[in-house]
Amino acid sequence: MQNPIHFTALKTIWIKECTRFLRIWVQTLVPPAITMSLYFIIFGSLIGSRIGEMGGVSYMEFIVPGLIMMSVITNAYSNVASSFFSAKFQRNLEEMLVAPVSNITIILGYVGGGVARALLVAIIVTLVSGFFVELSIQNFGMIVITVVLTATLFALGGLLNAMFAKTFDDISIIPTFILTPLTYLGGVFYSITLLPDFWQSVSQFNPIIYMVNGFRYGFIGVSDIAPETALGVLLVFNIGFFVLAWWLLKRGTGTRT
Amino acid sequence: MTNALEIKGLRKTYRGGFEALKGVDLVVQEGDFYALLGPNGAGKSTTIGIISSLVNKTAGDVKVFGFDLDTQINEVKQHIGLVPQEFNFNQFETVLQIVVNQAGYYGVPRDLAKQRAEKYLNQLGLWEKRNDRARTLSGGMKRRLMIARALLHEPKLLILDEPTAGVDIELRRSMWDFLTRINKQGVTIILTTHYLEEAEVLCRNIGIIDKGLIIENTTMKRLLSQLNIETFVLDLAPSEVPPRVTSAEARVIDDHTLEVDVVKSAGLNSVFNELSEQGIKVLSMRNKANRLEELFVTLVEQGRKPKETV
Numbered sequence: 001m002q003n004p005i006h007f008t009a010l011k012t013i014w015i016k017e018c019t020r021f022l023r024i025w026v027q028t029l030v031p032p033a034i035t036m037s038l039y040f041i042i043f044g045s046l047i048g049s050r051i052g053e054m055g056g057v058s059y060m061e062f063i064v065p066g067l068i069m070m071s072v073i074t075n076a077y078s079n080v081a082s083s084f085f086s087a088k089f090q091r092n093l094e095e096m097l098v099a100p101v102s103n104i105t106i107i108l109g110y111v112g113g114g115v116a117r118a119l120l121v122a123i124i125v126t127l128v129s130g131f132f133v134e135l136s137i138q139n140f141g142m143i144v145i146t147v148v149l150t151a152t153l154f155a156l157g158g159l160l161n162a163m164f165a166k167t168f169d170d171i172s173i174i175p176t177f178i179l180t181p182l183t184y185l186g187g188v189f190y191s192i193t194l195l196p197d198f199w200q201s202v203s204q205f206n207p208i209i210y211m212v213n214g215f216r217y218g219f220i221g222v223s224d225i226a227p228e229t230a231l232g233v234l235l236v237f238n239i240g241f242f243v244l245a246w247w248l249l250k251r252g253t254g255t256r257t
Numbered sequence: 258m259t260n261a262l263e264i265k266g267l268r269k270t271y272r273g274g275f276e277a278l279k280g281v282d283l284v285v286q287e288g289d290f291y292a293l294l295g296p297n298g299a300g301k302s303t304t305i306g307i308i309s310s311l312v313n314k315t316a317g318d319v320k321v322f323g324f325d326l327d328t329q330i331n332e333v334k335q336h337i338g339l340v341p342q343e344f345n346f347n348q349f350e351t352v353l354q355i356v357v358n359q360a361g362y363y364g365v366p367r368d369l370a371k372q373r374a375e376k377y378l379n380q381l382g383l384w385e386k387r388n389d390r391a392r393t394l395s396g397g398m399k400r401r402l403m404i405a406r407a408l409l410h411e412p413k414l415l416i417l418d419e420p421t422a423g424v425d426i427e428l429r430r431s432m433w434d435f436l437t438r439i440n441k442q443g444v445t446i447i448l449t450t451h452y453l454e455e456a457e458v459l460c461r462n463i464g465i466i467d468k469g470l471i472i473e474n475t476t477m478k479r480l481l482s483q484l485n486i487e488t489f490v491l492d493l494a495p496s497e498v499p500p501r502v503t504s505a506e507a508r509v510i511d512d513h514t515l516e517v518d519v520v521k522s523a524g525l526n527s528v529f530n531e532l533s534e535q536g537i538k539v540l541s542m543r544n545k546a547n548r549l550e551e552l553f554v555t556l557v558e559q560g561r562k563p564k565e566t567v
Contacts, residue, residue: 004364005331005363005364006364008361008364008365008366008367009361009362009363009364011361012358012361012362013361013362016350016354016358019354020349023349087347090345090347090348091341091343091345092345092346092347094311094341094345095345095346095358095359095362095406096362097310097311098309098310098311098334098337098339099334099359099362099363099410100330100331100332100334100335100362100363100364101362252313256310256311256312256313257271257306257311257312257313
């Protein structure tokens with residue numbers, strides 16, 4: 001009796017979330033395509049041609065996986081953060097809270113929406129990159145697992161941010177002051193082997209390094225981090241964030257008085 | 258008869274120490290139309306918030322149709338439909354999306370949800386607006402949308418927190434008709450309102466909450482029989498002296514109007530006698546309650562009747 005209820009509720013939340021980001025596609029799907037095109041033109045074609053090879057491939061080929069991952073991270077995070085916070089702010093989250101929807105279902109529904117947007121953006125950016133470089137694929141399974149786990153992780157991160165947020169400013173502070181610096185320092189544009197030893201060690205504490213390198217490994221077969229380590233880190237963070245989100249929702253942090 | 262709602266020793270202390278509920282005991286029987294009244298900040302919305310699990314209780318027990326809120330929360334939720342005080346739907350979604358999604362949260366399959374949406378949106382006069390975004394609806398339509406949304410999973414207990422706040426009298430009356438109809442079909446209704454005549458017209462039983470405690474819990478008839486004072490408005494003929502009444506509480510509204518609170522057992526004779534002694538003539542008299550309301554409805558209804566043509 002309960003399982004079909006939860007499945008229907010999950011499907012409803014997921015469809016609602018996808019409808020939301022598709023309804024505002026000009027704000028959600030077009031900007032990443034434009035931004036990434038600019039990155040490809042400026043860093044790939046113009047500057048990249050002077051840099052030469054990195055990791056045994058052209059600079060353009062080297063940065064494409066990182067740029068796709070950057071879009072995935074940003075979109076997964078902002079989708080859930082803004083959608084969940086808006087629902088909380090406008091109080092339409094109460095529609096779910098008064099219904100027999102389990103906390104796990106709420107998390108999966110919102111995160112599912114964030115992952116769907118992130119994957120759609122990843123496909124769009126990948127297609128755009130096709131105009132600039134011929135991408136090779138070394139390990140398709142690794143690409144899929146890494147992108148799904150990364151999108152899930154940052155969707156969970158967005159959810160956690162939205163739970164604690166009290167104003168719209170609160171959901172832009174973390175992306176601006178934490179996420180963006182970590183992404184830019186996460187090996188999107190360079191190999192961490194180029195850094196001095198000290199900064200290489202510091203970089204190991206940046207979780208985005210693992211995602212970008214795991215994803216890049218799937219495309220070019222080269223990575224600064226062992227793929228197993230990258231997947232392990234992703235898995236641990238995902239489990240940790242999920243448990244934390246579930247516990248906070250159960251406690252009613254930011255959702256119940 | 259089963260109890261639709263049973264509350265024992267319900268307490269709520271908010272962070273910061275404010276004690277909103279100090280041990281509320283309440284029983285609402287199945288099929289009842291129950292009014293929960295009280296001044297602002299009395300604890301009505303907190304009580305409703307706890308029943309519908311939007312507010313965590315500090316202590317006490319809540320049972321809905323025998324299901325315990327602590328141990329059988331999904332069953333409790335499945336039986337309740339909530340119409341909150343504030344519009345809390347997504348203003349950017351269409352009417353149909355809002356109600357169908359709500360049904361989905363209760364596990365109602367999409368096809369069935371669409372059938373029910375047609376039924377309830379039709380009954381509430383919103384079917385034509387089904388593809389309109391919620392933000393484009395008028396205030397009255399938004400209120401009706403809230404009711405339709407709460408009914409999509411066909412709950413046995415409908416809780417309405419000031420459902421007619423800010424709604425014009427004509428629409429309020431049509432909502433009363435609708436609520437009376439679904440109550441007759443077996444839905445137990447708990448209503449909070451600031452319009453006392455609304456509670457008087459609709460509800461059979463009444464609870465009054467104040468400062469976190471139920472101070473009255475009785476039938477509407479019994480409560481009304483306790484009403485000892487009635488207010489009358491007297492239209493006076495022009496007079497050189499201002500009216501002066503000592504036998505009852507009276508207020509001079511303007512040169513021609515006097516408002517008098519009369520104790521039922523005392524009657525109006527003494528007031529008339531005093532005015533007569535002052536040489537003041539009473540031209541007409543009316544009971545203060547609901548006069549304008551009745552007049553407005555009558556005028557609107559008359560205005561809607563098809564006019565005869567020659």
